[in-house]
Amino acid sequence: MRAALAGDEAAYGRLLRELTPFLRTIARSGLARAGRGTAEAEDIVQEVLIAVHTKRTSWIPTEPLVPWLRAITRHKLIDHLRRRGGTGHVDIDDLSEVIAAPSDEPGIATRDVVKLAEGLPAGQKAVIHAMFVDGKDTKDTASALSMSEGAVRVALHRGLAGLAKMLRGTV
Amino acid sequence: MTNGPMKTDDLVAILARDAAATGPDIHRRLATAFAVAALAAVALMVPTLGIRGDIAAASTGMLFPLKILAVATLAVGAIALVRAASRPEAELPRGVLVVPVLVLLVALGHEVATQVPANLSARMIGRYWGVCLVAIPLLGLIPLAAILAAMREAAPRHAVRAGALAGLAAGAIAATAYGLHCTDDSPLFVVVWYGIAITILTGLGALLGRRLLAW
Numbered sequence: 076m077r078a079a080l081a082g083d084e085a086a087y088g089r090l091l092r093e094l095t096p097f098l099r100t101i102a103r104s105g106l107a108r109a110g111r112g113t114a115e116a117e118d119i120v121q122e123v124l125i126a127v128h129t130k131r132t133s134w135i136p137t138e139p140l141v142p143w144l145r146a147i148t149r150h151k152l153i154d155h156l157r158r159r160g161g162t163g164h165v166d167i168d169d170l171s172e173v174i175a176a177p178s179d180e181p182g183i184a185t186r187d188v189v190k191l192a193e194g195l196p197a198g199q200k201a202v203i204h205a206m207f208v209d210g211k212d213t214k215d216t217a218s219a220l221s222m223s224e225g226a227v228r229v230a231l232h233r234g235l236a237g238l239a240k241m242l243r244g245t246v
Numbered sequence: 247m248t249n250g251p252m253k254t255d256d257l258v259a260i261l262a263r264d265a266a267a268t269g270p271d272i273h274r275r276l277a278t279a280f281a282v283a284a285l286a287a288v289a290l291m292v293p294t295l296g297i298r299g300d301i302a303a304a305s306t307g308m309l310f311p312l313k314i315l316a317v318a319t320l321a322v323g324a325i326a327l328v329r330a331a332s333r334p335e336a337e338l339p340r341g342v343l344v345v346p347v348l349v350l351l352v353a354l355g356h357e358v359a360t361q362v363p364a365n366l367s368a369r370m371i372g373r374y375w376g377v378c379l380v381a382i383p384l385l386g387l388i389p390l391a392a393i394l395a396a397m398r399e400a401a402p403r404h405a406v407r408a409g410a411l412a413g414l415a416a417g418a419i420a421a422t423a424y425g426l427h428c429t430d431d432s433p434l435f436v437v438v439w440y441g442i443a444i445t446i447l448t449g450l451g452a453l454l455g456r457r458l459l460a461w
Binding site for chain 1: 255257262264265334400
């Protein structure tokens with residue numbers, strides 16, 4: 076995480092990938108305890124990853140990382156349950172079935188973030204689309220959109236912050 | 247994968263590309279904000295209201311030093327609370343608020359012991375309570391803005407509470423600056439009018455916190 080805060084992309088990517096199963100476990104057990112289906116777990120994992128990203132300077136580098144991560148995950152889990160609380164349609168039978176037969180593709184969220192990105196300003200939308208849907212890297216995105224790489228990074232950063240806001244607003 | 251639901255691995259890949267070096271951590275950002283807040287409050291107070299003319303004489307008494315000590319320790323306590331509230335995993339050090347309360351109790355004891363009861367209500371109302379109620383909230387606006395701006399990077403567990411604590415810190419900083427001008431030194435005056443003024447900023451902070459600090 077210290078390397079990540081210093082801007083080391085490889086270390087940061089590795090950290091986030093290693094964190095994901097841990098976050099998934101917390102999200103699933105939290106949902107199960109709330110009597111909810113674990114199908115929503117991946118949405119929570121993704122919200123937590125975005126929160127870890129946008130709030131990463133609220134971790135103090137001299138403090139242990141795990142309590143901070145737990146607190147971020149807990150906050151997003153509570154937030155998620157509160158927002159969806161009114162539409163509780165998952166009963167216990169559903170739940171046991173989900174636990175017995177976990178999805179083959181645990182990495183897929185039920186929400187469509189690409190559609191959500193439609194609400195972003197045009198420049199940010201284009202960058203997110205190029206990098207996310209077309210899988211381009213920063214350099215190719217920059218040349219495809221005739222932007223500097225710095226401008227791509229800024230647009231990506233703002234676009235992610237915007238997505239985080241929208242995720243909070245969606246039900 | 248066009249228009250399908252998002253895969254977590256892809257999200258991680260995108261987030262990692264946004265790994266540009268971050269600025270200082272939240273404690274450092276807040277330290278800068280508190281310095282700006284204190285400087286702004288004093289820099290605004292000195293040319294407009296001015297430091298009281300008899301500050302040297304007042305400093306040798308009991309009540310003026312106790313007044314400054316009470317609001318200054320409240321500011322220090324509120325700063326500690328804001329620092330903790332900005333981190334999702336930190337517990338609030340509630341005990342810090344005991345210090346200003348004790349200082350006020352000592353001052354109130356001194357007041358009751360040295361004044362005839364008939365004077366107490368006049369000393370509570372004081373001379374310039376109107377100025378106090380307007381000046382402290384105004385002096386606290388820049389501090390509140392500076393603290394809330396730093397807290398946009400924070401991850402508070404409760405946005406409203408974090409905003410209220412930012413307002414409390416801004417109010418206590420502004421009250422300390424105003425206290426250097428104000429000649430109403432009775433702790434009764436401080437509890438009532440400083441209390442109301444700081445509460446106004448605390449409420450404003452809570453309102454703004456709900457909008458600005460949720461994540």
